[in-house]
Amino acid sequence: MAELKCQYNNPDNISRESLNIYWQKNEEVVYALVSGKEAMQFVHKNYVNNTKVLLSNYDLRMYNISLKQSGEYECIVPALKEFRNKNVHKSKFHLNVLANFSVPEISSESSLVELERRSTVSLKCSSGHGFPKPQRMFWQLTDGNGTKEPRYPHYNVENIGETFNISISWTLTVEEDINVTCGLEAHHKAVSPVLQLKLKKPPVPPESDLKMTITIMISVVVLVLVSSLSIILICKQSRSTVPIAIRIPLI
Structure with a gap:
């Protein structure tokens, strides 16, 4: 109204x-x-x-x-x-009649499940049915070092009938677990849901192998301790031995 x-x-x-x-x-x-x-x-x-x-x-x-x-x-x-x-x-x-843009949505043609380290991922974010023309669209990446905004991606705006659609693409190499969002600035602001990119976790050894590994580690530690104590005792004994002088009478 x-x-x-x-x-x-x-x-x-x-x-x-x-x-x-x-x-x-x-x-x-x-x-x-x-x-x-x-x-x-x-x-x-x-x-x-x-x-x-x-x-x-x-x-x-x-x-x-x-x-x-x-x-x-x-x-x-x-x-x-x-x-x-x-x-x-x-x-x-x-x-002035305004039309709000849809919530930005991130999609990908790449598989985002169990990523290997240094995997290459292609992402696209899109929003539409808004008016007037939007100002910009951008990516945000959050990793262990904080949140940052890549500078280079270029967004594309299309005039569809009375309204506008906007999209942005990005290809990145995944080195660690990261969270990715896409933001829109128009006569209102909107942010996409968080996309989590997680690296594949190393395989967990079976329980029997894990027990064997722990047993071997304990045995090695005990062996090192026993060997160390034995060397220390031998050294102490060798230091406490005093040579005995024998006098032979002259004829």
Whole structure:
């Protein structure tokens, strides 16, 4: 819904039964109030049952708005017998109709499951059915070093009928687990859901192999400790042995 301001406060105190008010766009009558009553027979077919005037201030409410209805509207209170030479009131209102873009969506022709290290992945992000023309689209990458925005990807904008579509592509090499999002800047902002790119985890050894590995490691540690203690004891014993001097009498 949109509300267009007439800015007419009836300074001449014209009675409602005598009041005529027309809202129009170019040559199309959007709403007509004749002698204080709605006169839908004068209204253009594009606006029938889609407009209403607030009798408190004669502002126009429009419903079921489309992009085609953007433009300049006029609120006109035409001359009465006592105001033959001019309109009682005339004001203009410019209506800008916007269409929000869809939530950006990331797609890929590459398999994103169990990626090998240094895998090459091609991504595309797209959003559409928005108006007016968007400002830009961009990627954001989050890894162990934080979040950054690659500078080089170029986005493509297409005019489809009354609205615009926008897309962006990116080919990257995956070195570690990362999160990727795609952002849109237009008359509103939007961000895609997070895409997680995870590397394939190394295979986990069977439980029996794991127990054997632990047993061997413990045995090696024990063997090293025993060997070390044995060497220390031998060294201590060799240091504590004192040679005995024997005297042989001379004849």
